[in-house]
Amino acid sequence: MAAAAVSLFSAKSITAIPKLKPFLFDFHVSPPFSLSFAVAANTTTNFTLWSRKPRRNPTAPAAAMLFPQNPVFSDTCAAIISGSIALSVLRLWQETAKRGLFDQKLNRKLVHISIGLVFMLCWPLYSSGYRGAILAAITPGVNIMRMILIGSGLWKDEATVKSMSRCGDYRELLKGPLYYATTITLACAFYWRTSPIAIAAICNLCAGDGFADIVGRQFGGQKLPYNKNKSIAGICIIFPTLDISKRVRRLFSVS
Numbered sequence: 001m002a003a004a005a006v007s008l009f010s011a012k013s014i015t016a017i018p019k020l021k022p023f024l025f026d027f028h029v030s031p032p033f034s035l036s037f038a039v040a041a042n043t044t045t046n047f048t049l050w051s052r053k054p055r056r057n058p059t060a061p062a063a064a065m066l067f068p069q070n071p072v073f074s075d076t077c078a079a080i081i082s083g084s085i086a087l088s089v090l091r092l093w094q095e096t097a098k099r100g101l102f103d104q105k106l107n108r109k110l111v112h113i114s115i116g117l118v119f120m121l122c123w124p125l126y127s128s129g130y131r132g133a134i135l136a137a138i139t140p141g142v143n144i145m146r147m148i149l150i151g152s153g154l155w156k157d158e159a160t161v162k163s164m165s166r167c168g169d170y171r172e173l174l175k176g177p178l179y180y181a182t183t184i185t186l187a188c189a190f191y192w193r194t195s196p197i198a199i200a201a202i203c204n205l206c207a208g209d210g211f212a213d214i215v216g217r218q219f220g221g222q223k224l225p226y227n228k229n230k231s232i233a234g235i236c237i238i239f240p241t242l243d244i245s246k247r248v249r250r251l252f253s254v255s
Contacts, residue, residue, distance in 0.1 A: 082122035113210035137188035203245035
């Protein structure tokens, strides 16, 4: 808004009214809104009625592209790197499940928390356009096919079953793990890193739901009155984890 000032009393009106001659009023209608007047000939008092911070210029999240001069090659390399990182993290939890280092349910939730967040932290490697979104969606999209093949019994992978199932039943992969991979794929393809919806959805899915289950099992003595399978402690831990999406959004943004 262009700056504008409205003078309540012009110079002529002040001269015409002797009693108001020492006073000068000035009201600014552009931010910050202020009211100033002179109570004597050479003194001025200012009052700020309301001040608004300048609105940030909305810009696309910052990209750390590997080869900015060749976006197609850069996005392809980013897909390979992010897929390799996600696979490495998955292999880590498969080994812990195979060696029995953690309880099976806890190991499953550690996979649940880490895979999506680690993959999302690789998003700045991609371009912010539609090509980057599609190439990024390939990694969780491949995982959808894995869940379908393993969950239907067409592909035997005991390490994956142990790390992602509650009771060691391969058919469980057609439920939670399949929905998990599908959500991340859709968030990549349709919203991408330029949208806070995608960031909030993945952060809440991974951190919120994952930590809620872990905390609920440890400290969930008090159950919800309408759902005995859920605890008050587990529900309450979701709210602090919502801050993760805000911090990730700041990480992806430029000032």
